[in-house]
Amino acid sequence: MDRGVVIIGAGQAGFQTALSLRNEGYAGKIALLDDEGRVPYARPPLSKAYLKGTATAESLEYRPAEFFVQQSIDLVLSDPAVALDRRRQMVALRSGRELEWSSLVLATGAHVRRLPTSGKEPFCLRTFADSDSLRTHLSEANEVLAIGVGFIGLEAAAAARAQGKKVRLIGAEARLMGRAVSPFISAWFQKMFERHEVPIRLNTAVKRITEAGVELADGSVETADTVIVGIGVIPNTELAAKANLAVSGGIVTDSYLRTSDPSIFAVGDCATHPNVYAGGLTRIESVQNAADHARAVASTISGKPKEYRQVPWFWTEQFEAKLQIAGLAVEADETEVKGDPESGKFSVYNYKGGKLKFVESVNQPAAHIAARKLLEI
Amino acid sequence: MPSITYISNSGETRTITVDSGTTIMQAAVRNGVPGIVGDCGGECQCATCHVYVDEKFLGLLKPAAEDEDAMLALTASERKDNSRLACQIALTDKLDGIVVTTPPIQQ
Numbered sequence: 001m002d003r004g005v006v007i008i009g010a011g012q013a014g015f016q017t018a019l020s021l022r023n024e025g026y027a028g029k030i031a032l033l034d035d036e037g038r039v040p041y042a043r044p045p046l047s048k049a050y051l052k053g054t055a056t057a058e059s060l061e062y063r064p065a066e067f068f069v070q071q072s073i074d075l076v077l078s079d080p081a082v083a084l085d086r087r088r089q090m091v092a093l094r095s096g097r098e099l100e101w102s103s104l105v106l107a108t109g110a111h112v113r114r115l116p117t118s119g120k121e122p123f124c125l126r127t128f129a130d131s132d133s134l135r136t137h138l139s140e141a142n143e144v145l146a147i148g149v150g151f152i153g154l155e156a157a158a159a160a161r162a163q164g165k166k167v168r169l170i171g172a173e174a175r176l177m178g179r180a181v182s183p184f185i186s187a188w189f190q191k192m193f194e195r196h197e198v199p200i201r202l203n204t205a206v207k208r209i210t211e212a213g214v215e216l217a218d219g220s221v222e223t224a225d226t227v228i229v230g231i232g233v234i235p236n237t238e239l240a241a242k243a244n245l246a247v248s249g250g251i252v253t254d255s256y257l258r259t260s261d262p263s264i265f266a267v268g269d270c271a272t273h274p275n276v277y278a279g280g281l282t283r284i285e286s287v288q289n290a291a292d293h294a295r296a297v298a299s300t301i302s303g304k305p306k307e308y309r310q311v312p313w314f315w316t317e318q319f320e321a322k323l324q325i326a327g328l329a330v331e332a333d334e335t336e337v338k339g340d341p342e343s344g345k346f347s348v349y350n351y352k353g354g355k356l357k358f359v360e361s362v363n364q365p366a367a368h369i370a371a372r373k374l375l376e377i
Numbered sequence: 378m379p380s381i382t383y384i385s386n387s388g389e390t391r392t393i394t395v396d397s398g399t400t401i402m403q404a405a406v407r408n409g410v411p412g413i414v415g416d417c418g419g420e421c422q423c424a425t426c427h428v429y430v431d432e433k434f435l436g437l438l439k440p441a442a443e444d445e446d447a448m449l450a451l452t453a454s455e456r457k458d459n460s461r462l463a464c465q466i467a468l469t470d471k472l473d474g475i476v477v478t479t480p481p482i483q484q
Contacts, residue, residue, distance in 0.1 A: 042418030291416045365447035
């Protein structure tokens with residue numbers, strides 16, 4: 001007998017799993033658990049439109065609360081899962097409530113990496129509450145120091161600068177968005193930030209945050225009335241590890257996103273999965289990855305087993321630049337720039353061993369879409 | 378407050394009234410209109426809010442911007458001359474009574 005599906009985590013991946021299960025015609029019980037106390041919402045605008053004040057809280061909600069009632073999705077928002085009993089196929093919630101499963105989907109996401117802090121807690125960006133408190137605070141801020149030169153640090157810095165704040169950036173890495181883009185794109189974005197009068201210090205590690213300010217590895221201290229930390233996330237794997245599921249970086253799955261227990265799946269940011277574009281196991285933090293994982297698992301649970309093999313794509317918005325990336329960044333041995341970088345509309349095609357590996361498009365959406373098709377394996 | 382009518386692929390209609398400024402995608406998902414997904418939350422990144430706009434209203438719309446036009450190449454159902462992404466069309470009193478048809482599939 002089908003005991004239903006329990007989904008732990010109601011971010012992009014968890015929400016999409018529930019939605020796709022119903023779209024696939026799955027008629028069993030679905031419970032969708034989270035601990036943020038909010039109806040599932042979209043995170044991308046938290047470091048973009050919401051932070052800039054051009055989006056409302058309501059506009060972030062994927063669906064209104066009534067939708068979950070209409071779809072018979074049991075939305076449990078303030079009673080997080082605390083343990084998995086694999087033998088009995090039961091999830092224990094904090095309140096003592098238990099939920100049975102035939103399929104369990106771990107969509108536990110990730111939490112922000114923090115710096116050792118003894119002074120005022122800096123701002124970070126992961127949840128609605130994080131973005132909302134930063135947005136409120138920014139209205140009165142003068143000087144912003146953003147730590148981290150990945151997508152989040154740069155988007156936050158650009159959003160603050162767009163509101164007229166004095167902003168500077170510090171990053172431990174040698175170039176902007178180093179994990180995700182080519183050196184050409186890193187350099188182009190660095191110039192753009194400089195044009196917007198945002199000075200950037202690279203190769204500069206932060207040791208800790210104290211009462212005095214932000215202490216760098218060389219012992220010097222930087223101060224600002226607002227400090228934002230965007231130095232990456234750590235996948236939430238505790239539940240899986242405690243239940244003795246295989247964990248390596250994230251929760252390890254096969255190509256169907258099944259964990260080492262065949263009744264348990266992992267999707268989205270928390271899943272270390274075989275990715276045909278990475279040529280092996282990897283973990284990816286993106287909307288595309290989360291939504292496509294969810295759809296594959298919903299299909300499998302509904303009786304139509306589906307391997308995950310979608311082209312990865314990403315986007316970011318910083319100042320006037322919308323950067324879209326198709327494929328996964330590798331160290332390329334050949335790059336080709338099409339369009340005119342000076343005009344702010346161009347694409348970078350990155351090859352390795354004669355094969356196109358990833359394409360970065362700045363304000364060239366058509367090139368990005370074409371690239372997604374071009375890269376399909 | 379403009380009203381909008383959604384016609385499903387199988388012919389069911391649903392009319393709702395929304396605040397000006399609400400997009401056709403937001404109006405659908407907030408009111409449980411099936412057939413519109415909106416994966417990316419309205420960022421013009423996923424092409425899962427594809428609609429066919431009634432010809433009578435097409436002329437009242439601003440033409441699709443470059444990113445919408447590009448994204449329309451990725452719709453799961455056939456792109457037609459009246460294909461648009463619902464997240465890129467904000468409803469106003471001028472568009473009161475607009476009719477859109479949702480495609481057979483979105484993804």
